[in-house]
Amino acid sequence: MGKIKIAVKTPRIDMTPMVDLFFLLLVFFILTATFRPEEAAPIKTPMSTSQTPIPDSHLVTVMISKDDKVFFNVDNGTDSTEHIRANVLQAMGSNYKIKFTPKEIKKFVGLASFGLPITKFKDFLNAPDQKTREAMQVGIPIDSLDNQLTMWIRFARTYNNDMVFALKGDGDANYPVVKKVIAILGDNNVYKFNLTTDLKAVELPSEFIIK
Amino acid sequence: MAEIVQEEGHKGKGKRKAKKHGTHIDMTPMVDLACLLLTFFMLTTAFNKPKVMEIILPEKPKDNTPPPELDKNRALNIILVDNNKILWYVGMAEPGKALAEADYSKEGIRKVLLQRNKELFSSISKMKKDLIVGKLKLSTDSVEGRMKRFYKADKSGPIVLIKAADGVKYRNVVDIIDEMAITNIARYSLVDINPVEKMMVQNHLGSKPSVTAIK
Secondary structure, three states, rough: OOOOOOOOOOOOOOOHHHHHHHHHHHHHHHHOOOOOOOOOOOOOOOEEEEEEEEOOOOOOEHHHHOOOEEEEEEOOOOOOOOOHHHHHHHHHHHOOOOOOOOHHHHHHOOOOOOOOOOHHHHHHOOOOOOOHHHOOOOOOOOOOOOOOHHHHHHHHHHHHHOOOEEEEOOOOOOOHHHHHHHHHHOOOOOEEEEEEEEEEOOOOOOHHHOO | HHHHHHHHHHHHHHOOOOOOOOOOOOOHHHHHHHHHHHHHHHOOOOOOOOOOEEEEEOOOOOOOOOOOOOOOOOOOEEEEOOEEEEEEOOOOOOOOOOOOOOOOOOOOHHHHHHHHHHHHHHHHHHHEEEEEEOOOOHHHHHHHHHHHHHHOOOOOOEEEEEEEEEOOOOOHHHHHHHHHHHHOEEEEEOOOHHHHHHHHHHHHHHHOHHHHHHH
Protein backbone atom coordinates (compact mmCIF):
# COMPACT_ATOMS: atom_id res chain seq x y z
CA MET A 1 0.00 0.00 0.00
CA GLY A 2 1.46 3.24 -0.97
CA LYS A 3 1.11 5.97 1.51
CA ILE A 4 0.26 9.38 0.38
CA LYS A 5 2.98 11.57 1.67
CA ILE A 6 2.05 15.00 2.72
CA ALA A 7 4.93 17.30 2.21
CA VAL A 8 5.83 18.75 5.59
CA LYS A 9 6.43 22.40 5.22
CA THR A 10 7.78 24.53 7.98
CA PRO A 11 5.12 27.15 8.44
CA ARG A 12 6.35 30.58 7.60
CA ILE A 13 5.41 33.15 10.16
CA ASP A 14 5.19 36.63 8.88
CA MET A 15 7.39 38.56 11.24
CA THR A 16 6.68 41.97 9.76
CA PRO A 17 4.04 43.13 12.29
CA MET A 18 6.19 41.99 15.16
CA VAL A 19 9.19 43.84 13.79
CA ASP A 20 7.02 46.91 13.28
CA LEU A 21 5.93 46.77 16.87
CA PHE A 22 9.47 46.25 18.08
CA PHE A 23 10.72 49.26 16.24
CA LEU A 24 7.87 51.38 17.42
CA LEU A 25 8.58 50.50 21.02
CA LEU A 26 12.28 50.89 20.44
CA VAL A 27 11.85 54.40 19.07
CA PHE A 28 9.59 55.27 21.99
CA PHE A 29 12.07 54.06 24.56
CA ILE A 30 15.01 55.73 22.85
CA LEU A 31 13.19 59.04 22.81
CA THR A 32 11.97 58.86 26.39
CA ALA A 33 15.21 57.52 27.79
CA THR A 34 17.03 59.71 30.24
CA PHE A 35 20.17 58.02 31.27
CA ARG A 36 20.91 57.50 34.88
CA PRO A 37 24.16 59.30 35.38
CA GLU A 38 27.06 57.80 37.22
CA GLU A 39 26.07 58.48 40.80
CA ALA A 40 28.70 58.95 43.44
CA ALA A 41 26.89 56.86 46.02
CA PRO A 42 23.72 54.80 46.14
CA ILE A 43 21.08 56.76 48.03
CA LYS A 44 17.80 55.29 49.11
CA THR A 45 15.54 58.26 49.67
CA PRO A 46 12.77 58.12 52.28
CA MET A 47 9.11 58.02 51.29
CA SER A 48 6.61 60.86 51.36
CA THR A 49 3.15 61.51 50.03
CA SER A 50 4.24 64.55 48.01
CA GLN A 51 3.46 64.30 44.31
CA THR A 52 5.45 67.22 42.97
CA PRO A 53 7.96 65.98 40.41
CA ILE A 54 11.56 67.08 40.61
CA PRO A 55 12.44 69.97 38.25
CA ASP A 56 14.42 69.08 35.13
CA SER A 57 17.08 71.74 35.11
CA HIS A 58 18.78 74.40 37.19
CA LEU A 59 18.87 71.96 40.02
CA VAL A 60 21.52 71.89 42.71
CA THR A 61 21.46 68.65 44.64
CA VAL A 62 23.17 68.07 47.94
CA MET A 63 23.28 64.39 48.73
CA ILE A 64 23.87 62.73 52.05
CA SER A 65 24.71 59.05 51.94
CA LYS A 66 24.02 56.35 54.49
CA ASP A 67 27.49 56.76 55.97
CA ASP A 68 26.96 60.54 56.33
CA LYS A 69 29.19 61.58 53.44
CA VAL A 70 28.10 64.68 51.61
CA PHE A 71 27.97 64.84 47.82
CA PHE A 72 27.17 67.67 45.50
CA ASN A 73 25.74 67.95 42.04
CA VAL A 74 24.71 70.78 39.78
CA ASP A 75 23.17 70.19 36.39
CA ASN A 76 24.30 71.84 33.22
CA GLY A 77 21.19 73.93 32.56
CA THR A 78 18.48 73.51 29.98
CA ASP A 79 20.99 73.09 27.17
CA SER A 80 24.74 72.92 26.74
CA THR A 81 25.08 76.64 25.98
CA GLU A 82 24.74 77.60 29.63
CA HIS A 83 27.97 75.92 30.77
CA ILE A 84 26.86 75.95 34.40
CA ARG A 85 29.10 73.10 35.48
CA ALA A 86 32.17 74.51 33.76
CA ASN A 87 31.60 77.93 35.30
CA VAL A 88 31.05 76.59 38.79
CA LEU A 89 34.18 74.44 38.61
CA GLN A 90 36.29 77.33 37.34
CA ALA A 91 35.00 79.66 40.05
CA MET A 92 35.72 76.99 42.64
CA GLY A 93 39.19 76.41 41.15
CA SER A 94 40.13 80.05 41.17
CA ASN A 95 38.96 80.35 44.78
CA TYR A 96 41.25 77.51 45.84
CA LYS A 97 44.02 78.48 43.39
CA ILE A 98 43.69 75.40 41.22
CA LYS A 99 43.86 75.81 37.47
CA PHE A 100 41.84 73.31 35.49
CA THR A 101 42.73 72.48 31.89
CA PRO A 102 39.98 72.52 29.24
CA LYS A 103 40.24 68.74 29.07
CA GLU A 104 39.60 68.42 32.80
CA ILE A 105 36.65 70.79 32.60
CA LYS A 106 35.19 68.78 29.75
CA LYS A 107 35.56 65.63 31.82
CA PHE A 108 33.84 67.31 34.77
CA VAL A 109 30.91 68.42 32.61
CA GLY A 110 30.33 64.80 31.61
CA LEU A 111 30.25 63.51 35.17
CA ALA A 112 27.37 63.75 37.65
CA SER A 113 27.53 63.99 41.43
CA PHE A 114 30.81 64.08 43.27
CA GLY A 115 31.98 64.18 46.84
CA LEU A 116 35.62 64.91 47.49
CA PRO A 117 37.80 67.80 48.62
CA ILE A 118 38.64 70.28 45.88
CA THR A 119 42.36 69.62 46.41
CA LYS A 120 41.91 66.09 45.08
CA PHE A 121 39.91 67.21 42.07
CA LYS A 122 42.74 67.11 39.54
CA ASP A 123 43.52 63.49 40.36
CA PHE A 124 39.80 62.72 40.31
CA LEU A 125 39.27 64.16 36.83
CA ASN A 126 42.37 62.44 35.48
CA ALA A 127 41.47 59.07 37.00
CA PRO A 128 41.52 56.31 34.39
CA ASP A 129 38.18 54.68 35.20
CA GLN A 130 35.06 54.78 37.30
CA LYS A 131 36.41 52.40 39.93
CA THR A 132 39.32 54.68 40.73
CA ARG A 133 36.98 57.65 40.87
CA GLU A 134 34.59 55.86 43.21
CA ALA A 135 37.39 55.11 45.64
CA MET A 136 38.21 58.82 45.79
CA GLN A 137 34.71 59.91 46.81
CA VAL A 138 35.23 60.53 50.49
CA GLY A 139 32.63 63.27 50.88
CA ILE A 140 32.85 67.04 50.68
CA PRO A 141 34.31 68.66 53.83
CA ILE A 142 31.56 70.48 55.74
CA ASP A 143 33.26 71.30 59.04
CA SER A 144 33.66 74.94 59.91
CA LEU A 145 37.44 74.97 59.36
CA ASP A 146 37.22 73.89 55.76
CA ASN A 147 33.64 74.26 54.62
CA GLN A 148 33.84 73.50 50.92
CA LEU A 149 30.16 72.69 50.56
CA THR A 150 29.21 76.27 51.32
CA MET A 151 31.61 77.42 48.58
CA TRP A 152 30.08 75.04 46.04
CA ILE A 153 26.61 76.30 46.94
CA ARG A 154 27.75 79.91 46.80
CA PHE A 155 29.30 79.57 43.35
CA ALA A 156 26.30 77.69 42.00
CA ARG A 157 24.13 80.54 43.26
CA THR A 158 26.35 83.37 42.04
CA TYR A 159 26.29 81.84 38.61
CA ASN A 160 22.51 81.58 38.51
CA ASN A 161 20.27 82.95 41.20
CA ASP A 162 17.28 80.89 40.09
CA MET A 163 18.80 77.59 41.06
CA VAL A 164 16.42 75.17 42.73
CA PHE A 165 17.92 73.36 45.68
CA ALA A 166 17.22 69.77 46.49
CA LEU A 167 18.36 67.83 49.50
CA LYS A 168 18.61 64.16 48.73
CA GLY A 169 19.41 62.24 51.83
CA ASP A 170 19.46 58.54 52.51
CA GLY A 171 16.75 57.49 54.95
CA ASP A 172 19.41 56.10 57.27
CA ALA A 173 21.56 59.22 57.30
CA ASN A 174 21.96 60.70 60.76
CA TYR A 175 19.91 63.83 61.33
CA PRO A 176 22.72 65.97 62.83
CA VAL A 177 24.53 65.82 59.49
CA VAL A 178 21.34 66.78 57.65
CA LYS A 179 20.80 69.61 60.13
CA LYS A 180 24.31 70.84 59.45
CA VAL A 181 23.70 70.79 55.69
CA ILE A 182 20.43 72.69 56.19
CA ALA A 183 22.35 75.24 58.28
CA ILE A 184 24.92 75.60 55.49
CA LEU A 185 22.11 76.18 53.01
CA GLY A 186 20.77 78.83 55.41
CA ASP A 187 24.20 80.48 55.52
CA ASN A 188 23.85 80.96 51.79
CA ASN A 189 20.34 82.36 52.21
CA VAL A 190 18.72 79.22 50.86
CA TYR A 191 15.66 78.81 53.05
CA LYS A 192 13.41 77.29 50.44
CA PHE A 193 14.47 73.92 49.19
CA ASN A 194 13.13 70.51 48.28
CA LEU A 195 13.55 67.18 49.95
CA THR A 196 13.82 64.42 47.39
CA THR A 197 11.58 61.50 48.27
CA ASP A 198 9.83 58.49 46.82
CA LEU A 199 6.09 58.33 46.55
CA LYS A 200 3.87 56.50 49.01
CA ALA A 201 0.12 56.47 49.49
CA VAL A 202 -1.77 58.53 52.09
CA GLU A 203 -3.53 56.58 54.80
CA LEU A 204 -5.89 58.17 57.26
CA PRO A 205 -7.52 56.91 60.43
CA SER A 206 -11.02 55.77 59.47
CA GLU A 207 -12.92 58.53 61.26
CA PHE A 208 -11.13 61.22 59.25
CA ILE A 209 -11.91 59.86 55.82
CA ILE A 210 -14.58 62.03 54.25
CA LYS A 211 -17.08 60.11 52.23
CA MET B 1 9.11 45.94 -33.50
CA ALA B 2 10.84 42.65 -33.10
CA GLU B 3 9.93 42.54 -29.46
CA ILE B 4 6.27 42.84 -30.16
CA VAL B 5 6.42 39.91 -32.48
CA GLN B 6 8.06 37.82 -29.83
CA GLU B 7 5.42 38.63 -27.31
CA GLU B 8 2.69 37.63 -29.64
CA GLY B 9 4.43 34.35 -30.09
CA HIS B 10 4.35 33.74 -26.36
CA LYS B 11 0.69 34.40 -26.20
CA GLY B 12 0.06 31.81 -28.67
CA LYS B 13 1.75 29.11 -26.67
CA GLY B 14 0.02 30.10 -23.42
CA LYS B 15 1.50 31.95 -20.48
CA ARG B 16 4.97 30.97 -19.44
CA LYS B 17 5.93 33.65 -17.05
CA ALA B 18 9.14 33.26 -15.17
CA LYS B 19 8.23 32.55 -11.58
CA LYS B 20 8.81 35.71 -9.60
CA HIS B 21 10.51 35.09 -6.33
CA GLY B 22 9.84 37.83 -3.79
CA THR B 23 13.30 38.53 -2.54
CA HIS B 24 13.18 37.05 0.94
CA ILE B 25 15.42 38.82 3.38
CA ASP B 26 16.18 36.94 6.52
CA MET B 27 14.97 39.32 9.19
CA THR B 28 16.07 37.27 12.20
CA PRO B 29 19.31 39.14 12.98
CA MET B 30 17.52 42.46 12.68
CA VAL B 31 14.76 41.30 14.99
CA ASP B 32 17.36 40.03 17.42
CA LEU B 33 19.08 43.37 17.47
CA ALA B 34 15.85 45.31 17.78
CA CYS B 35 14.80 43.07 20.65
CA LEU B 36 18.13 43.52 22.37
CA LEU B 37 18.03 47.30 22.08
CA LEU B 38 14.43 47.33 23.19
CA THR B 39 15.28 45.38 26.32
CA PHE B 40 18.23 47.64 27.02
CA PHE B 41 16.22 50.83 26.74
CA MET B 42 13.35 49.43 28.73
CA LEU B 43 15.67 48.54 31.58
CA THR B 44 17.61 51.78 31.60
CA THR B 45 14.58 54.05 31.41
CA ALA B 46 13.73 55.58 34.74
CA PHE B 47 10.02 56.18 34.53
CA ASN B 48 9.07 57.33 37.94
CA LYS B 49 10.90 60.54 38.51
CA PRO B 50 11.72 61.15 42.12
CA LYS B 51 9.27 63.42 43.88
CA VAL B 52 10.11 66.43 45.95
CA MET B 53 8.67 67.86 49.08
CA GLU B 54 9.11 71.59 49.33
CA ILE B 55 10.12 73.01 52.65
CA ILE B 56 10.43 76.68 53.53
CA LEU B 57 12.28 77.48 56.70
CA PRO B 58 12.12 80.82 58.49
CA GLU B 59 15.00 83.13 57.74
CA LYS B 60 17.63 83.61 60.35
CA PRO B 61 16.87 86.69 62.43
CA LYS B 62 19.20 89.48 61.33
CA ASP B 63 19.73 91.08 64.74
CA ASN B 64 18.64 90.13 68.23
CA THR B 65 14.95 90.35 67.54
CA PRO B 66 13.05 88.24 70.06
CA PRO B 67 11.35 85.14 68.65
CA PRO B 68 7.63 85.56 67.96
CA GLU B 69 5.30 84.89 70.88
CA LEU B 70 3.52 81.57 70.83
CA ASP B 71 0.06 80.84 72.06
CA LYS B 72 0.78 78.33 74.81
CA ASN B 73 -2.33 76.28 74.20
CA ARG B 74 -1.67 75.97 70.51
CA ALA B 75 1.98 74.98 70.76
CA LEU B 76 2.32 71.28 70.08
CA ASN B 77 5.84 70.07 70.69
CA ILE B 78 6.94 66.94 68.91
CA ILE B 79 10.20 65.40 70.00
CA LEU B 80 11.61 62.73 67.74
CA VAL B 81 13.67 60.12 69.53
CA ASP B 82 15.50 57.04 68.32
CA ASN B 83 13.86 53.68 67.61
CA ASN B 84 11.22 55.43 65.49
CA LYS B 85 9.38 56.79 68.49
CA ILE B 86 7.74 60.15 68.92
CA LEU B 87 7.18 61.95 72.20
CA TRP B 88 4.89 64.94 72.38
CA TYR B 89 3.42 67.44 74.75
CA VAL B 90 1.37 70.62 74.60
CA GLY B 91 2.44 73.99 75.88
CA MET B 92 5.70 75.04 77.46
CA ALA B 93 8.54 72.83 78.53
CA GLU B 94 8.64 72.25 82.28
CA PRO B 95 10.82 69.80 84.12
CA GLY B 96 8.74 66.88 85.27
CA LYS B 97 6.05 67.34 82.67
CA ALA B 98 4.76 64.05 81.32
CA LEU B 99 5.28 63.20 77.67
CA ALA B 100 2.86 61.25 75.52
CA GLU B 101 4.17 58.58 73.21
CA ALA B 102 3.22 57.98 69.58
CA ASP B 103 4.58 56.36 66.44
CA TYR B 104 4.61 57.06 62.73
CA SER B 105 1.64 54.87 61.84
CA LYS B 106 -1.72 56.28 60.76
CA GLU B 107 -3.15 55.70 64.21
CA GLY B 108 -0.13 57.29 65.86
CA ILE B 109 0.92 60.90 65.62
CA ARG B 110 -1.33 61.40 62.61
CA LYS B 111 -4.42 60.89 64.72
CA VAL B 112 -3.14 63.31 67.34
CA LEU B 113 -2.50 65.96 64.72
CA LEU B 114 -5.80 65.40 62.95
CA GLN B 115 -7.78 65.68 66.16
CA ARG B 116 -6.18 69.00 66.91
CA ASN B 117 -6.39 70.27 63.36
CA LYS B 118 -9.87 68.95 62.63
CA GLU B 119 -11.33 72.26 61.51
CA LEU B 120 -8.72 73.13 58.92
CA PHE B 121 -8.31 69.55 57.78
CA SER B 122 -12.00 69.01 57.18
CA SER B 123 -12.45 72.28 55.30
CA ILE B 124 -9.50 71.45 53.03
CA SER B 125 -10.58 67.89 52.41
CA LYS B 126 -14.10 69.13 51.68
CA MET B 127 -12.66 71.43 49.04
CA LYS B 128 -10.63 68.56 47.58
CA LYS B 129 -13.71 66.39 47.53
CA ASP B 130 -15.70 69.10 45.75
CA LEU B 131 -12.93 69.34 43.18
CA ILE B 132 -13.00 65.61 42.49
CA VAL B 133 -16.79 65.45 42.27
CA GLY B 134 -16.86 68.49 40.02
CA LYS B 135 -18.88 70.74 42.29
CA LEU B 136 -15.98 73.13 42.31
CA LYS B 137 -13.97 73.98 39.20
CA LEU B 138 -10.60 75.56 39.75
CA SER B 139 -7.22 75.58 38.06
CA THR B 140 -4.28 74.05 39.87
CA ASP B 141 -2.90 77.48 40.72
CA SER B 142 -6.08 78.70 42.30
CA VAL B 143 -6.35 75.49 44.29
CA GLU B 144 -2.93 76.26 45.73
CA GLY B 145 -3.95 79.84 46.40
CA ARG B 146 -7.09 78.69 48.17
CA MET B 147 -5.06 76.25 50.27
CA LYS B 148 -2.74 79.10 51.26
CA ARG B 149 -5.74 81.24 52.22
CA PHE B 150 -7.05 78.40 54.38
CA TYR B 151 -3.66 78.14 56.03
CA LYS B 152 -3.46 81.86 56.65
CA ALA B 153 -6.96 82.06 58.12
CA ASP B 154 -6.22 79.21 60.52
CA LYS B 155 -6.67 80.53 64.06
CA SER B 156 -7.23 77.41 66.09
CA GLY B 157 -5.00 74.68 64.67
CA PRO B 158 -1.82 73.66 66.44
CA ILE B 159 1.53 75.34 65.93
CA VAL B 160 3.85 72.39 65.71
CA LEU B 161 7.44 72.59 66.87
CA ILE B 162 9.47 69.66 65.66
CA LYS B 163 12.54 68.80 67.67
CA ALA B 164 14.95 65.98 67.11
CA ALA B 165 16.81 64.27 69.94
CA ASP B 166 20.01 62.27 69.43
CA GLY B 167 20.01 59.18 67.28
CA VAL B 168 17.28 60.36 64.93
CA LYS B 169 17.57 59.35 61.30
CA TYR B 170 16.79 61.58 58.36
CA ARG B 171 13.89 59.29 57.49
CA ASN B 172 12.14 60.23 60.75
CA VAL B 173 12.38 63.93 59.98
CA VAL B 174 11.04 63.47 56.46
CA ASP B 175 8.21 61.36 57.86
CA ILE B 176 7.18 63.99 60.37
CA ILE B 177 7.30 66.80 57.80
CA ASP B 178 5.18 64.60 55.59
CA GLU B 179 2.72 64.19 58.46
CA MET B 180 2.41 67.98 58.52
CA ALA B 181 1.49 67.93 54.84
CA ILE B 182 -0.98 65.06 55.25
CA THR B 183 -2.77 66.63 58.18
CA ASN B 184 -2.68 70.14 56.66
CA ILE B 185 -0.90 71.75 59.56
CA ALA B 186 -0.69 75.45 58.74
CA ARG B 187 2.23 76.35 60.97
CA TYR B 188 5.18 74.18 61.84
CA SER B 189 8.87 74.60 62.22
CA LEU B 190 12.02 72.59 62.79
CA VAL B 191 13.68 73.81 65.96
CA ASP B 192 16.50 72.72 68.25
CA ILE B 193 15.71 70.70 71.32
CA ASN B 194 16.28 72.61 74.56
CA PRO B 195 17.95 71.27 77.74
CA VAL B 196 14.68 71.12 79.68
CA GLU B 197 13.15 68.92 77.00
CA LYS B 198 16.24 66.74 76.98
CA MET B 199 15.64 66.13 80.66
CA MET B 200 11.97 65.41 80.06
CA VAL B 201 12.92 62.85 77.42
CA GLN B 202 15.44 61.26 79.73
CA ASN B 203 12.88 61.03 82.52
CA HIS B 204 10.35 59.51 80.20
CA LEU B 205 12.69 56.96 78.66
CA GLY B 206 14.25 56.24 82.02
CA SER B 207 10.99 55.04 83.51
CA LYS B 208 10.37 52.87 80.48
CA PRO B 209 13.71 51.57 79.25
CA SER B 210 14.07 51.81 75.49
CA VAL B 211 15.00 48.86 73.32
CA THR B 212 18.62 49.91 73.03
CA ALA B 213 18.92 50.20 76.79
CA ILE B 214 17.89 46.57 77.23
CA LYS B 215 20.39 45.41 74.66
